[in-house]
Every structure is written in C-alpha cells, then in structure tokens.
Amino acid sequence: MNTFKNLLSLPESHLCCGCGICAYLYPEDIKMQDVVSRGRRPAFIRKVRSGDVYPEAFTVCPGIHLSHSAETLCQQGLSDSLVKSWGPIFELWEGYAADQEIRFKGSSGGVMSALALYCLEKGNIAGVLHVAADEQKPHLNKTIFSETKESILSATGSRYSPASPCEHLKQIDNANAPCVFMGKPCDVAAVKNLTDIQTGWSKKIALSIACFCAGTPSTEGTLEMLAKMGVEDTATLLSLRYRGCGWPGKTRAEQKKGQNSENKFSELDYHESWGEILQKHRQWRCYICPDHTGEFADISVGDPWYRNVTESDSGRSLILIRTEKGRAVLQRAIADGYLIAEKRNEEVLSASQFNLEKARARLWGQLVALKICRVPYPNYSGFSLYHCWRHNLTFTEKVRSILGTVKRVFVKKLREKCKTSQ
Ligand SMILES: Cc1cc2nc3c(=O)[nH]c(=O)nc-3n(C[C@H](O)[C@H](O)[C@H](O)COP(=O)(O)OP(=O)(O)OC[C@H]3O[C@@H](n4cnc5c(N)ncnc54)[C@H](O)[C@@H]3O)c2cc1C
Ligand code: SF4
Numbered sequence: 001m002n003t004f005k006n007l008l009s010l011p012e013s014h015l016c017c018g019c020g021i022c023a024y025l026y027p028e029d030i031k032m033q034d035v036v037s038r039g040r041r042p043a044f045i046r047k048v049r050s051g052d053v054y055p056e057a058f059t060v061c062p063g064i065h066l067s068h069s070a071e072t073l074c075q076q077g078l079s080d081s082l083v084k085s086w087g088p089i090f091e092l093w094e095g096y097a098a099d100q101e102i103r104f105k106g107s108s109g110g111v112m113s114a115l116a117l118y119c120l121e122k123g124n125i126a127g128v129l130h131v132a133a134d135e136q137k138p139h140l141n142k143t144i145f146s147e148t149k150e151s152i153l154s155a156t157g158s159r160y161s162p163a164s165p166c167e168h169l170k171q172i173d174n175a176n177a178p179c180v181f182m183g184k185p186c187d188v189a190a191v192k193n194l195t196d197i198q199t200g201w202s203k204k205i206a207l208s209i210a211c212f213c214a215g216t217p218s219t220e221g222t223l224e225m226l227a228k229m230g231v232e233d234t235a236t237l238l239s240l241r242y243r244g245c246g247w248p249g250k251t252r253a254e255q256k257k258g259q260n261s262e263n264k265f266s267e268l269d270y271h272e273s274w275g276e277i278l279q280k281h282r283q284w285r286c287y288i289c290p291d292h293t294g295e296f297a298d299i300s301v302g303d304p305w306y307r308n309v310t311e312s313d314s315g316r317s318l319i320l321i322r323t324e325k326g327r328a329v330l331q332r333a334i335a336d337g338y339l340i341a342e343k344r345n346e347e348v349l350s351a352s353q354f355n356l357e358k359a360r361a362r363l364w365g366q367l368v369a370l371k372i373c374r375v376p377y378p379n380y381s382g383f384s385l386y387h388c389w390r391h392n393l394t395f396t397e398k399v400r401s402i403l404g405t406v407k408r409v410f411v412k413k414l415r416e417k418c419k420t421s422q
C-alpha cells in the first residue's frame with residue numbers, strides 16, 4: 001500500500017536507500033545514522049512538531065519516487081535498442097585510467113577516479129564529493145570532498161557497505177565553483193531530483209558519475225565478512241578494502257597486532273566476500289531498484305564482465321554516456337590523456353550485466369506482488385517495467401517474480417515496521 005504523505009513514515013517502510021539528501025535539506029532536524037542490520041537511515045533528532053513534514057525531502061527522496069521524463073527518453077541520438085532496459089544511453093565505451101596507479105587501485109579500470117581527476121586538474125571545478133573508508137573505523141564509510149589527486153586516490157575501490165554521500169551536499173553548495181558528484185545510482189538520482197526542484201543546483205554539478213550497483217549490504221554483512229576473515233573486534237582494524245588493487249581484486253583487511261608483532265593481513269576473493277556473504281545482506285530497497293546502472297548520471301561506470309577475467313588481468317571499466325555533458329567530458333578526458341577507451345557495441349552491456357538486466361525485468365512482477373500484499377512500494381515512471389517483464393523473462397521467471405516476492409514479504413517481515421535505530 002502506498003500511503004506516504006510525507007517523509008516521517010518513510011524510514012519505517014523499508015524503502016529508504018540511505019542517500020542522505022533529507023539530512024542535507026533539514027540538517028537541524030535529521031541526522032543519518034548507521035542501523036547495523038539495515039543501512040544508513042535518517043533519525044529525526046528534533047522532536048517532531050505538528051506541521052513538520054519535510055516537503056522538499058519528500059519530493060526528492062529517491063527511495064519512493066524515480067522518474068524519467070518523456071523528454072529525456074526521446075532525445076535524438078539515444079540508443080533505441082537500449083533505452084527500455086537500461087535508460088538513456090548515447091554511447092557505450094570500455095576503458096581504463098591512463099595513470100597506472102589509478103588503474104591498479106580502482107575497482108575495475110579506475111575510470112571514475114580518472115574522470116574526477118581530469119575534472120579537478122583541467123575542468124575548473126572546486127572539488128569532488130564522494131565516499132571513502134573512515135580511517136578511524138575502516139569498516140564504515142565517510143563522505144569526503146576531494147581537492148587533490150591524493151584524496152581521490154584514497155577513495156578508489158567500491159565499498160560494499162552503507163554510505164550517504166548526499167548528506168554532505170553542503171560542501172558543493174558552499175564551493176566557489178561547480179563540483180563533481182560521484183555515488184551509487186540512487187545517490188545520483190537524489191541529486192538529479194534536487195536539481196529538478198532547485199534549478200540553481202544544475203550549475204553546481206559539473207559532472208555526475210554513478211557506479212553500477214547490484215545493492216548495498218548492511219554493516220551486519222561487513223561484520224559477518226570480517227568474522228570469516230578472523231577479525232572479531234573492529235577496533236583492531238587498520239584498513240579494509242572490499243576490492244581494487246587488481247581486478248576485481250581481493251577483499252583485504254589489515255589488523256593491528258600486539259605492540260611488537262607485525263600487523264596481520266587477511267584476504268577473501270570477490271566471490272567469497274560479495275558472492276557468499278555481502279549480497280545476502282542487501283537492503284530491501286535494492287531488491288526492487290529500477291536503476292542499477294546510474295540512469296540519472298552524466299556518465300555511469302561498471303564492470304565489463306563479458307570478459308573472462310583472470311587474476312593477472314589489468315582492470316577495465318564499462319562506460320555509459322548518458323548526457324551530452326557526459327559525452328563532452330569523456331572525449332576531453334581521452335584527448336588530454338587521462339583515459340584510454342574504445343567504443344563498444346551495444347550487445348556488450350547485456351553480456352556484461354545479465355543479472356542487472358534480469359533484476360530490472362523482474363520489477364513489474366515484484367511491484368504487482370507488493371500491491372497484492374498491501375506492502376509499501378515506490379512510484380517509478382519512465383522505466384518500461386511492463387515491457388521488460390514481458391520480453392526479458394521466461395515464463396517461469398515471470399511467475400517467480402510475483403510468487404517469490406510474496407514469499408519475501410513474509411520472510412523479510414515487510415508488513416511490519418522497519419527497524420530505524422540500533
Ligand atoms: C555497493 C556497490 C555495488 C556494485 N555493484 C556492481 C554491479 O552489480 N555490477 C557492476 O558492474 N559494478 C558494480 N559496482 C561498481 C563497480 O564495483 C565499480 O565501482 C565500477 O566498475 C567503477 O570502477 P572504477 O574502477 O571506475 O571506480 P574507482 O575509480 O575505483 O572509483 C570508485 C568510486 O566509487 C565511490 N564509492 C565506493 N563505494 C561507494 C559506496 N558504497 N557508495 C557511494 N560511492 C562509493 C568511491 O568514492 C570512488 O570514488 C558496485 C559498486 C558498489 C559501491
Ligand atoms: S532515501 Fe534518502 S531522502 Fe529518502 S528517507 Fe532515505 S535517506 Fe532520506
């Protein structure tokens with residue numbers, strides 16, 4: 001049942017994805033906190049008075065509404081064959097950072113970091129708002145505003161744990177020049193929603209870059225993964241990388257030992273950490289996400305999994321150009337020697353991201369199931385959900401998309417209020 005009238009009941013609905021934009025808009029009333037079993041969630045820190053409904057946050061919240069306008073989807077030059085399953089795409093490239101250190105440290109080919117660096121050094125921007133490990137508590141994330149190459153490099157690599165980069169949009173608001181914003185698709189969608197209602201914001205974002213995203217696991221997922229790595233006490237943790245430093249790279253934890261002994265390193269490979277542990281801990285909103293590939297960004301970046309990656313391969317990224325601005329920046333970054341990239345055929349996207357295509361296709365059936373079960377669901381428009389369900393799933397998958405969701409409503413207790421504090 002979709003009964004939302006304002007933001008207050010939203011965090012209890014299981015639909016929050018933790019972007020943090022509500023906390024940016026109402027900093028005196030809302031603060032983001034990590035709910036270990038769920039993700040980052042808004043806490044209403046000031047006693048709510050009648051009339052407090054946080055209208056702007058409700059309007060821009062990507063947890064409950066995402067929409068592509070007809071104008072966006074009908075732009076000349078968009079790929080007709082990709083638009084229904086993947087949103088607006090002008091061009092598809094594959095490439096990597098020309099700087100070897102960025103390429104090595106990056107999650108796939110270091111493209112997000114290389115683009116950010118290009119904008120910083122050649123694009124007259126004030127800085128880059130994005131996510132990095134919290135040095136004090138490396139199993140958690142923090143949002144940083146990078147003004148140097150070192151700072152961008154310190155944040156390379158995907159972190160499969162909760163982050164709320166929009167909470168700190170004030171840094172962009174206060175900057176004396178436009179900035180780059182990087183995040184997950186829902187983070188970027190929140191910023192896009194903001195630029196739609198506060199027109200001044202479009203001038204503040206020089207470029208938005210989204211990573212592809214199958215979902216954000218809760219901190220509980222990281223704790224289970226660390227336990228498997230032999231880290232029982234997070235206070236002993238000196239650093240934690242989820243991937244990168246190779247492609248896809250290992251999950252690597254560094255632990256402090258006794259005063260005279262050496263630090264201890266533990267590793268898991270990507271399939272053990274993400275495949276066996278983390279993905280089980282994804283927040284509910286990720287299961288019903290229509291945008292796993294950054295459809296509201298200027299440029300979105302993911303893994304070209306159509307390749308059979310071996311341990312010794314250097315990283316590569318798939319690059320989707322989603323706006324004219326994105327196209328111009330990519331061309332300049334290649335011409336100025338920051339990126340090495342080649343255009344690819346459209347088929348490469350589906351071959352690389354088969355699971356994400358299937359996830360989008362299941363969504364129409366999932367939403368039907370949520371409506372039948374009278375469970376809150378988001379409003380999505382412009383995603384061709386029925387078309388994708390009808391054409392991209394087998395008969396059995398269609399039935400499962402509905403019945404599997406009905407089962408999840410009970411297994412995940414979606415009819416009950418979601419825990420919003422520890
Ligand atoms: C939660 C999550 C799920 C993902 N799922 C998929 C997937 O299913 N398929 C796929 O192809 N790719 C997925 N990715 C993206 C992929 O891992 C790479 O990030 C992408 O290929 C870009 O690599 P890169 O080397 O160009 O990025 P890099 O140059 O390494 O830059 C990565 C950037 O991502 C930012 N970042 C890292 N973690 C987070 C976070 N939790 N929230 C917001 N920003 C963050 C950092 O600030 C950094 O600037 C996922 C990433 C995340 C964070
Ligand atoms: S999705 Fe973002 S805006 Fe919506 S409630 Fe959650 S943190 Fe706030």
Ligand code: SF4
Nearest residue numbers: 185186213215286289
């Ligand atoms: S799957 Fe969707 S909702 Fe979940 S973190 Fe990724 S972009 Fe956000």
